[in-house]
Amino acid sequence: MIYLVAMLAIIRREAMRFVRQRSRFLAALVRPLVWLVVFAAGFRAALGLSIIPPYQTYITYEVYIVPGLCGMIQLFNGMQSSLSLVYDQEMGSMRLLLTSPLPRWWLLLSKLLAGALVSILQVYVFLAVAAGFGITLDPWGYVAVLPALVLSGLMLGALGLLISSTIRQLENFAGVMNFVIFPMFFLSTALYPLWKMAESSQLLRDICAWNPFTHAVELIRFALYLHPNLWALLWVCLSFALFFGAAVLGYDPAHGMTRRRKG
Amino acid sequence: MTLTVSDLGYAYGAKRALDGVSFALMPGFTALLGPNGAGKSTLFALLTRLFVTREGRICVAGQDMARAPRAALSQIGVVFQQPTLDLDMSVAANMRYFAALHGIAGREASIRASRALEQLGMAERANERARDLNGGHRRRMEIARALIHDPKVLLLDEPTVGLDFKSRQGIVDHVHQLAGQGLTVLWATHLVDEIRDSDGVVVLHRGRVLAHQRAETLRAGRPLADVFIEMTASEVPT
Known part of the structure; x- marks a missing residue:
C-alpha cells in the first residue's frame, strides 16, 4: 500500500509536469510526423519493400516506418527523462526522492513507469494523427500494442536511467544524443528492414540485429498487426532487466556513481 | 540519544573529508558549526544515506543506518542546502x-x-x-x-543561505521553537549569529570534531565568533 501511494504520486507528478510543458509535447509529436510526412514521402520512391512478416501484402514505406516512429518517440522520451534526472540530481529533487524510506529500486521503477506512461500517451496521439493521414490499423492492433509499448517504454527508460547514473553534468548530455540516440535509431529496423540492411553490409545487419531498439520496434510492429513476436519480447525483457539492474546499482550509494559526486 | 554518530570516516579518493567524527545528540537544537569545506555537506550526505561508508556508525532513534537504512531514514526529516521544490x-x-x-x-x-x-x-x-x-x-x-x-530528527544544511536578515531570523526562531518541542535538530551553519547560548555546538573543521559543548560553555564569556575563528585557525592541517 505504502509502495503504491509513492508510485502513484511519482506518476502523477511526472504527468503533471508533462501537461505543463506543452512545447515538449508538441516537439515530441512534430518530430515523428516530420519523418512520416517528409522523409517517408521522399524514400517511398527509393525503397522497394517486399512482403515480410507481420505484413501480408505489399505496404507503402509510410506504413513500414510507423512502428519505428512509435519507438522513436519512446527513445527520445527515455532520453528526455534521463536528462531531467540529471537535472534533478543537480537541482536536488532527486535527493528528496532518494531519502524516502522506500527501497530505491522501487522509487526508480516508479519513475520509469511514469516516463513510460507519458511516452505511451504521445504514441497514441501520434497514431491518431497517422490515422488522419490514412495509415490505419486493425482496431485491436491499437489495443494489443499497449503492453508492447509499456515494455519498450520501460526498457528505453531504463537505458536513460542507466545513462543518467553515469553522467554527472548536464553539459555532457549532447554526447548522449550523438552516441546513443542516433546510432540506436539509425542502426535499427525502424527505417529499413534487416534484409535491406544486409544488402549493403552484413556487419550493419548484425549490429541492427543486436540492437535492443530493433527488438523494441519489432515488438511494437508485430503487436500492431496482432502477431506475437516472442523473440523480440525476450530481447526487450532481457535488455530491460540488464539496464534496470545496472541503473539500480548505479544509484546504490554503496556501489554506484553517486559515491563520486560531492554533495 | 536520538542521533548518534560514532567514529565516522569518509574519503573522496585520497582526500579525507571526514575522520573519526563522533557525537551524540539529545532532543534540542545543536548547531554543526564549521567553515566552508569542513565536511558538513559530506556528513549530511552520510546521515541521509546519499553516501554510505564502511567507517563508523550512524544511529537514528535507535535504528542503525547501515543495518536498517529504511527504518532510520523514516525518522529523519531533511532540508538540503539547495532548494528541492x-x-x-x-x-x-x-x-x-x-x-x-x-x-x-x-x-x-x-x-x-x-x-x-x-x-x-x-x-x-x-x-x-x-x-x-x-x-x-x-x-x-x-x-x-x-x-x-x-521525524524524530530534523537535519538542516545551511538553510538560511541567500536569505535576508529578517527571513533568516524568522527561520532560526521557528526551528528553535521546534527544538523546544522535543525535536532533535542538527543545523549546519558557518554563521555564529544563528546560535544561542543554550544551543549545543559541534565544531567541525577539516573533517574532525574539535568540540561538542553548549554554546555558553564553549565561548566562556567571549563572543562565539572569536572563539570559532581562533579554533579553526589554530588547527594544523592534516
Whole structure:
C-alpha cells in the first residue's frame, strides 16, 4: 500500500509536469510526423519493400516506418527523462526522492513507469494523427500494442536511467544524443528492414540485429498487426532487466556513481 | 540519544573529508558549526544515506543506518542546502508529494500537511504556487515538508543561505521553537549569529570534531565568533 501511494504520486507528478510543458509535447509529436510526412514521402520512391512478416501484402514505406516512429518517440522520451534526472540530481529533487524510506529500486521503477506512461500517451496521439493521414490499423492492433509499448517504454527508460547514473553534468548530455540516440535509431529496423540492411553490409545487419531498439520496434510492429513476436519480447525483457539492474546499482550509494559526486 | 554518530570516516579518493567524527545528540537544537569545506555537506550526505561508508556508525532513534537504512531514514526529516521544490506546483501539492514518498496519502496527508504548515506559520499560503513564494517562505515550506512524517530528527544544511536578515531570523526562531518541542535538530551553519547560548555546538573543521559543548560553555564569556575563528585557525592541517 505504502509502495503504491509513492508510485502513484511519482506518476502523477511526472504527468503533471508533462501537461505543463506543452512545447515538449508538441516537439515530441512534430518530430515523428516530420519523418512520416517528409522523409517517408521522399524514400517511398527509393525503397522497394517486399512482403515480410507481420505484413501480408505489399505496404507503402509510410506504413513500414510507423512502428519505428512509435519507438522513436519512446527513445527520445527515455532520453528526455534521463536528462531531467540529471537535472534533478543537480537541482536536488532527486535527493528528496532518494531519502524516502522506500527501497530505491522501487522509487526508480516508479519513475520509469511514469516516463513510460507519458511516452505511451504521445504514441497514441501520434497514431491518431497517422490515422488522419490514412495509415490505419486493425482496431485491436491499437489495443494489443499497449503492453508492447509499456515494455519498450520501460526498457528505453531504463537505458536513460542507466545513462543518467553515469553522467554527472548536464553539459555532457549532447554526447548522449550523438552516441546513443542516433546510432540506436539509425542502426535499427525502424527505417529499413534487416534484409535491406544486409544488402549493403552484413556487419550493419548484425549490429541492427543486436540492437535492443530493433527488438523494441519489432515488438511494437508485430503487436500492431496482432502477431506475437516472442523473440523480440525476450530481447526487450532481457535488455530491460540488464539496464534496470545496472541503473539500480548505479544509484546504490554503496556501489554506484553517486559515491563520486560531492554533495 | 536520538542521533548518534560514532567514529565516522569518509574519503573522496585520497582526500579525507571526514575522520573519526563522533557525537551524540539529545532532543534540542545543536548547531554543526564549521567553515566552508569542513565536511558538513559530506556528513549530511552520510546521515541521509546519499553516501554510505564502511567507517563508523550512524544511529537514528535507535535504528542503525547501515543495518536498517529504511527504518532510520523514516525518522529523519531533511532540508538540503539547495532548494528541492517543484516550483510549478502549489505549496500543498509539494507537501502531498513528499508525504506520498513516505507512504502517506489522502486525508491523512492533507491533515499532516496543514498541521506542518501551521507550525511554520505558512497555513495561509497552502494554495500558492511555490514559484510565487519569496526565498524565506520557500525555505519555511521545505522545513514544514521535512516534518510531515513526524521525524524524530530534523537535519538542516545551511538553510538560511541567500536569505535576508529578517527571513533568516524568522527561520532560526521557528526551528528553535521546534527544538523546544522535543525535536532533535542538527543545523549546519558557518554563521555564529544563528546560535544561542543554550544551543549545543559541534565544531567541525577539516573533517574532525574539535568540540561538542553548549554554546555558553564553549565561548566562556567571549563572543562565539572569536572563539570559532581562533579554533579553526589554530588547527594544523592534516
